[in-house]
Amino acid sequence: MMNENASAMLDDFALWSLSRSVLCWLATTDEQGQPNVSPKEIFDLSNDNYLLIANIASPKSASNIRKNPAVCVSFVDVFVQKGIKIYGTATVLRSGEPHFDEFSRPLMDLAGERFRFSSLFRVEMTSVEPIIAPSYRLYPDTKEEDQIASAMKRYGVRPLPN
DSSP states (O other): OOOSOHHHHOOHHHHHHHHHOSOEEEEEEOTTOOEEEEEESOEEESSSSEEEEEOSSOHHHHHHHHHOOEEEEEEEETTTTEEEEEEEEEEEEETTSTTHHHHHHHHHHHHTTTOOOSEEEEEEEEEEEEEEOHHHHHOTTOOHHHHHHHHHHHHTOOOOOO
């Protein structure tokens, strides 16, 4: 599924998924096709066409992207058990290269003093697909609030008081 305009891919659900995620998962492959999936904490949309991800400690992801730029980035709300996956073509931008300062600024604002990075992954989005837990498909009467309650029980957490 290839869309001409990435903004058409970022519907309300996609934007909701991005805003609720504290981690995203970047999937890459090496030259032999061996997959690698690693968590990323600092990410942002640069505009409707690009997702920016800070490269904090991911030499394998960077190496893989240089050899095969096709990536998939997943965002999942573990309580609702829904999210999105973004397919795209990634490039690695390093400090000192053209546009690094421009693209890294929002990521550095998010990272603050906690994380330092000297490169980032810039993902040109080519398609977006939903991620939906099997329960929603197999049992059409599944409700988000039931999924949340089940996940909270499983993780041993409780909602914050209002």
